[in-house]
Amino acid sequence: xxxxxxxxxxxxxxxxxxxxxxxxxxxxxxxxxxxxxxxxxxxxxxxxxxxxxxxxxxxxxxxxxxxxxxxxxxxxxxxxxxxxxxxxxxxxxxxxxxxxxxxxxxxxxxxxxxxxxxxxxxxxxxxxxxxxxxxxxxxxxxxxxxxxxxxxxxxxxxxxxxxxxxxxxxxxxxxxxxxxxxxxxxxxxxxxxxxxxxxxxxxxxxxxxxxxxxxxxxxxxxxxxxxxxxxxxxxxxxxxxxxxxxxxxxxxxxxxxxxxxxxxxxxxxxxxxxxxxxxxxxxxxxxxxxxxxxxxxxxxxxxxxxxxxxxxxxxxxxxxxxxxxxxxxxxxxxxxxxxxxxxxxxxxxxxxxxxxxxxxxxxxxxxxxxxxxxxxxxxxxxxxxxxxxxxxxxxxxxxxxxxxxxxx
Amino acid sequence: xxxxxxxxxxxxxxxxxxxxxxxxxxxxxxxxxxxxxxxxxxxxxxxxxxxxxxxxxxxxxxxxxxxxxxxxxxxxxxxxxxxxxxxxxxxxxxxxxxxxxxxxxxxxxxxxxxxxxxxxxxxxxxxxxxxxxxxxxxxxxxxxxxxxxxxxxxxxxxxxxxxxxxxxxxxxxxxxxxxxxxxxxxxxxxxxxxxxxxxxxxxxxxxxxxxxxxxxxxxxxxxxxxxxxxxxxxxxxxxxxxxxxxxxxxxxxxxxxxxxxxxxxxxxxxxxxxxxxxxxxxxxxxxxxxxxxxxxxxxxxxxxxxxxxxxxxxxxxxxx
Numbered sequence: 001x002x003x004x005x006x007x008x009x010x011x012x013x014x015x016x017x018x019x020x021x022x023x024x025x026x027x028x029x030x031x032x033x034x035x036x037x038x039x040x041x042x043x044x045x046x047x048x049x050x051x052x053x054x055x056x057x058x059x060x061x062x063x064x065x066x067x068x069x070x071x072x073x074x075x076x077x078x079x080x081x082x083x084x085x086x087x088x089x090x091x092x093x094x095x096x097x098x099x100x101x102x103x104x105x106x107x108x109x110x111x112x113x114x115x116x117x118x119x120x121x122x123x124x125x126x127x128x129x130x131x132x133x134x135x136x137x138x139x140x141x142x143x144x145x146x147x148x149x150x151x152x153x154x155x156x157x158x159x160x161x162x163x164x165x166x167x168x169x170x171x172x173x174x175x176x177x178x179x180x181x182x183x184x185x186x187x188x189x190x191x192x193x194x195x196x197x198x199x200x201x202x203x204x205x206x207x208x209x210x211x212x213x214x215x216x217x218x219x220x221x222x223x224x225x226x227x228x229x230x231x232x233x234x235x236x237x238x239x240x241x242x243x244x245x246x247x248x249x250x251x252x253x254x255x256x257x258x259x260x261x262x263x264x265x266x267x268x269x270x271x272x273x274x275x276x277x278x279x280x281x282x283x284x285x286x287x288x289x290x291x292x293x294x295x296x297x298x299x300x301x302x303x304x305x306x307x308x309x310x311x312x313x314x315x316x317x318x319x320x321x322x323x324x325x326x327x328x329x330x331x332x333x334x335x336x337x338x339x340x341x342x343x344x345x346x347x348x349x350x351x352x353x354x355x356x357x358x359x360x361x362x363x364x365x366x367x368x369x370x371x372x373x374x375x376x377x378x379x380x381x382x383x384x385x386x387x388x389x390x391x392x393x394x395x396x397x398x399x400x401x402x403x404x405x406x407x408x
Numbered sequence: 409x410x411x412x413x414x415x416x417x418x419x420x421x422x423x424x425x426x427x428x429x430x431x432x433x434x435x436x437x438x439x440x441x442x443x444x445x446x447x448x449x450x451x452x453x454x455x456x457x458x459x460x461x462x463x464x465x466x467x468x469x470x471x472x473x474x475x476x477x478x479x480x481x482x483x484x485x486x487x488x489x490x491x492x493x494x495x496x497x498x499x500x501x502x503x504x505x506x507x508x509x510x511x512x513x514x515x516x517x518x519x520x521x522x523x524x525x526x527x528x529x530x531x532x533x534x535x536x537x538x539x540x541x542x543x544x545x546x547x548x549x550x551x552x553x554x555x556x557x558x559x560x561x562x563x564x565x566x567x568x569x570x571x572x573x574x575x576x577x578x579x580x581x582x583x584x585x586x587x588x589x590x591x592x593x594x595x596x597x598x599x600x601x602x603x604x605x606x607x608x609x610x611x612x613x614x615x616x617x618x619x620x621x622x623x624x625x626x627x628x629x630x631x632x633x634x635x636x637x638x639x640x641x642x643x644x645x646x647x648x649x650x651x652x653x654x655x656x657x658x659x660x661x662x663x664x665x666x667x668x669x670x671x672x673x674x675x676x677x678x679x680x681x682x683x684x685x686x687x688x689x690x691x692x693x694x695x696x697x698x699x700x701x702x703x704x705x706x707x708x709x710x711x712x713x714x715x716x717x718x719x720x721x722x723x724x725x726x727x728x
Binding site for chain 1: 445446447448536537540543544613614616617620621622623624625689690691692693694695696697698
């Protein structure tokens with residue numbers, strides 16, 4: 001903690017324990033006065049070995065384990081996994097189940113975005129907005145509790161369908177809650193869009209052009225705020241998004257204000273799509289008749305749009321009762337690079353805002369990658385993108401006989 | 409008996425312990441109202457008192473590489489400065505404990521001691537959050553101090569410009585203010601600058617960049633714990649009361665005669681507190697560079713504009 005030791009560089013450490021971060025992550029910002037001149041990130045404090053854990057549980061047990069990857073987007077993790085497994089089993093959940101999955105997914109997006117709005121307002125030093133959004137978020141939490149019995153881990157998905165039906169009574173509760181939330185969201189939108197003091201903290205801060213966003217591989221609302229037209233719900237509709245499509249919300253500006261507005265507009269669109277589904281709910285069964293205990297050998301990729309962006313699941317079965325490998329890639333990991341890029345050149349006071357602008361979720365993104373070679377030699381080795389790609393291709397060819405000559 | 413009376417005034421009421429107790433009570437009103445405005449429950453009435461007592465009884469940890477003397481002396485100096493500033497102010501509408509010509513200027517400088525001590529405390533503890541907080545605290549002093557002092561001198565200067573007897577003595581000013589329309593109405597610009605300046609002085613939102621918890625934890629006082637932190641808190645609580653009472657005395661009708669005066673005076677200062685809390689509720693935190701530009705582009709310009717208006721009215725009156 002002695003700044004004189006670092007002579008010419010003055011480093012402000014943020015995390016792993018810090019009031020700005022609700023989850024553990026470590027950032028080092030080199031500052032000159034108040035201006036950030038360099039930034040680095042270290043992740044991995046919340047690694048829980050979930051991917052390895054899936055390999056020793058059966059297909060059904062994994063549903064519960066994977067739902068716990070994230071406490072906010074729990075349903076979407078389960079959905080990604082379920083869709084992948086259903087693909088392996090070559091079954092498809094009935095339309096009503098798919099519609100209910102979409103309702104849950106959108107309710108989850110609502111509670112995630114409202115939570116984010118509060119956290120972002122808190123980081124901007126605007127605690128009143130924080131308290132109000134979290135109060136209103138309780139509405140959607142109550143809806144989720146009434147429908148599923150749980151506020152956070154609703155466990156709506158089962159392999160081949162859903163667990164809960166949306167009764168008429170529940171539909172009424174949802175509609176009533178949505179009316180209230182819609183009114184509040186319009187209010188918050190005008191606050192975020194018009195409050196001079198708040199705009200000083202968001203407008204033109206953390207600018208990211210479309211080219212940069214594409215180069216950094218940014219996903220989700222963060223990318224859409226930079227004008228990247230990418231939303232899995234629109235590009236590759238899953239569950240019921242074919243029948244009840246959502247609108248792609250993008251803004252060209254690419255600053256923090258745009259990230260607020262994109263998320264708030266997505267909220268409004270979520271309210272609309274949930275109403276559409278409830279008005280035109282498909283009838284029928286909630287689950288498929290039969291779901292096999294053992295999945296056929298094979299590999300699937302399952303992509304869904306979590307509140308934070310594209311969520312990616314790779315699932316491989318060797319024909320047993322449990323998966324051979326499950327790889328999870330969460331949106332936060334894709335977006336983390338953009339924080340480091342944007343922070344440089346900004347005021348230190350803007351850094352928490354920029355970080356929270358991607359809606360980071362650390363416990364989701366912490367995955368382990370072990371590279372044994374460097375450990376054996378005892379030397380450090382810097383990998384560039386080409387090395388990493390070559391290593392990946394070679395690794396999969398050697399270990400799993402995966403032929404990737406098409407990629408070469 | 410005179411000495412007993414003087415000591416009571418000095419130690420218990422209205423200055424001294426009474427002032428500190430009032431400060432903690434005002435702090436509770438601040439926290440409670442802010443909480444209610446934010447749709448929270450807020451603390452119970454004795455929470456600030458309990459916090460102060462608890463902190464005073466706790467172990468004080470002194471980090472390496474600091475001067476032990478400064479570390480212990482700065483909080484005491486800050487509290488002493490604030491309490492001394494309270495002597496010349498007509499607290500609760502009662503006559504000041506110790507009044508002398510020029511005490512307005514002296515009080516204003518003593519009130520600045522708190523921020524300076526906070527900044528020094530941060531600068532000498534050498535923690536990175538403390539250092540950044542100290543830098544911001546000093547920057548903020550530089551930003552609000554001149555407009556704030558000018559705003560509080562304005563009633564007197566306005567009297568002088570208008571050709572009447574001005575004074576640098578708070579008690580005289582407060583008494584003469586009782587016989588004329590509220591300065592808040594005749595000098596609205598400087599009144600606003602004075603209130604907002606007080607918020608800057610106390611590092612209340614939106615001017616809480618020096619202790620922005622999401623960036624630099626607790627700012628300059630990050631390394632403070634136990635007694636030192638408690639003393640800084642008490643100093644800030646007392647400064648809240650003194651600042652509000654000073655503005656009330658100068659801008660909101662001063663101190664007249666009558667039995668009800670103390671009650672009305674205190675109620676006015678509480679009314680000011682409500683305005684301060686409302687401003688805290690609706691505004692988002694400013695970055696430190698935004699704070700500086702706000703004060704120099706707007707705050708000081710408002711004060712000077714106010715003086716120009718008085719001058720123009722004066723000249724027009726003379727001509728007519």
